[in-house]
Amino acid sequence: MGIRANIMLGRANFLENTRGEKAPADPRTMIILLFMVNIIAFSDKSIFIELITIALLFSLLVYSRCTRIGFILIGMFASIIFLQYYVFPNSLPVFATIFSMLSVYIRKIIPSLMVGSIIIKRIPMSYLILVFRKWRVPERIITILSVTIRYFPAIREESTHIKDAMKLRGIKGFAKIEAYTVPLMLSAINTAEELSAAAVTRGIENPIKKTSSFDIQFSIKDYVFIAAGILLVISTILV
Amino acid sequence: MEKSKRLKGKDQITIGIFTAIYFVASLASNISGGLHPIIWIMSPVLAALLGATPFMIMVTKIKKPFAVLMMGIVVGFIYFIMGQFPITMPIAFVVGAIIAEIVRSITGYNKFWSNALGYSFFCLGMTGSPLPIWVYRESFFTQIKEFGMPEGYIKGLEQLASPSMLFIMVILTLIAGFLGALIAKKLFNKHFAKAGVV
Numbered sequence: 097m098g099i100r101a102n103i104m105l106g107r108a109n110f111l112e113n114t115r116g117e118k119a120p121a122d123p124r125t126m127i128i129l130l131f132m133v134n135i136i137a138f139s140d141k142s143i144f145i146e147l148i149t150i151a152l153l154f155s156l157l158v159y160s161r162c163t164r165i166g167f168i169l170i171g172m173f174a175s176i177i178f179l180q181y182y183v184f185p186n187s188l189p190v191f192a193t194i195f196s197m198l199s200v201y202i203r204k205i206i207p208s209l210m211v212g213s214i215i216i217k218r219i220p221m222s223y224l225i226l227v228f229r230k231w232r233v234p235e236r237i238i239t240i241l242s243v244t245i246r247y248f249p250a251i252r253e254e255s256t257h258i259k260d261a262m263k264l265r266g267i268k269g270f271a272k273i274e275a276y277t278v279p280l281m282l283s284a285i286n287t288a289e290e291l292s293a294a295a296v297t298r299g300i301e302n303p304i305k306k307t308s309s310f311d312i313q314f315s316i317k318d319y320v321f322i323a324a325g326i327l328l329v330i331s332t333i334l335v
Numbered sequence: 336m337e338k339s340k341r342l343k344g345k346d347q348i349t350i351g352i353f354t355a356i357y358f359v360a361s362l363a364s365n366i367s368g369g370l371h372p373i374i375w376i377m378s379p380v381l382a383a384l385l386g387a388t389p390f391m392i393m394v395t396k397i398k399k400p401f402a403v404l405m406m407g408i409v410v411g412f413i414y415f416i417m418g419q420f421p422i423t424m425p426i427a428f429v430v431g432a433i434i435a436e437i438v439r440s441i442t443g444y445n446k447f448w449s450n451a452l453g454y455s456f457f458c459l460g461m462t463g464s465p466l467p468i469w470v471y472r473e474s475f476f477t478q479i480k481e482f483g484m485p486e487g488y489i490k491g492l493e494q495l496a497s498p499s500m501l502f503i504m505v506i507l508t509l510i511a512g513f514l515g516a517l518i519a520k521k522l523f524n525k526h527f528a529k530a531g532v533v
Contacts, residue, residue, distance in 0.1 A: 138467070197495065205421060239347045244358065285392065288345075296345065
């Protein structure tokens with residue numbers, strides 16, 4: 097599935113955002129684009145509009161300094177097109193039946209994968225939190241979301257420790273699942289205790305509206321991106 | 336709502352941490368779906384088994400309404416923002432979480448059985464990953480026909496994407512959710528109860 101690309105790139109966690117570096121566009125623009133791209137991908141019937149969308153998104157990726165991911169995703173798209181139009185019709189029936197469905201699916205999610213990689217790589221979490229505050233998302237959901245996203249690196253660290261310990265003890269087979277789950281859960285329970293003590297001391301339960309040290313604003317390029325998106329959506333619906 | 340039933344700061348953090356673990360478990364089963372379409376269709380079942388322990392610890396620690404709904408919203412949102420899954424994913428997660436909340440509010444927040452039942456409905460959220468096969472069925476098949484595939488292959492595919500397959504997937508996911516909760520309970524009794532954490 098498409099998700100593999102991100103795993104392979106080692107960019108599955110959100111913490112690798114470049115802090116301090118300027119985001120390529122307003123986070124709101126990116127979220128709106130993500131919606132639009134979803135509409136285009138799943139209502140699109142002409143390959144012409146699909147190609148234009150992919151080309152525009154590729155230039156957006158290059159503009160956001162994600163050139164490497166951009167090339168990988170373009171390569172994936174090209175190889176899927178090649179498979180679908182040249183390999184599947186001429187290959188063994190079993191092979192074609194199995195993978196044609198999956199290939200259509202991956203081809204459809206590549207555009208949203210492109211926008212998603214920009215969000216994950218180039219938009220810092222604190223910007224997203226600010227957007228949610230502006231959109232009046234309940235503060236509880238914002239807190240939960242930010243804890244979740246910041247806990248991913250901890251899981252990774254914990255799991256390397258557990259793997260090392262399992263190797264030392266020579267645990268194999270199904271026992272591995274149990275030996276993996278239990279310490280992960282115990283450490284999560286402890287972290288929850290410690291983190292809440294720290295957060296409560298720092299006033300997480302303070303009902304006053306929370307503030308941010310920076311502000312985000314729409315600029316001309318945001319309007320350009322959204323206008324391009326609207327044009328594409330309209331042309332998809334009309335075609 | 337009574338004040339003590341509200342989600343406090345500590346509860347929010349606990350939900351956040353166990354949501355992260357649940358998310359990793361469901362992501363792992365999703366990635367394995369890339370191996371074969373049948374595994375892809377059955378990936379919600381795998382996720383239901385893997386994600387049970389973090390979910391069950393979460394609901395045993397926080398016996399309050401809306402905890403599960405929050406989890407569903409956050410998991411769905413992260414899947415959406417990653418761009419790797421179509422819009423069906425967050426929708427399915429929110430719908431599954433709402434059903435789970437309704438079940439829990441009727442049967443009570445304290446009992447294992449009600450939480451296990453809630454979990455098996457929550458698991459329906461993961462069906463959002465293969466759901467486009469049915470939701471965008473027509474779009475899928477027009478594209479596949481475009482490649483110039485012979486009729487026989489398309490017939491085989493249509494069988495894979497038949498409504499009865501969807502039904503099987505949903506039923507198996509519900510069963511696997513309940514089974515996962517039972518396994519989690521066994522783990523509780525064996526390890527966590529002794530440590531006195533749950």
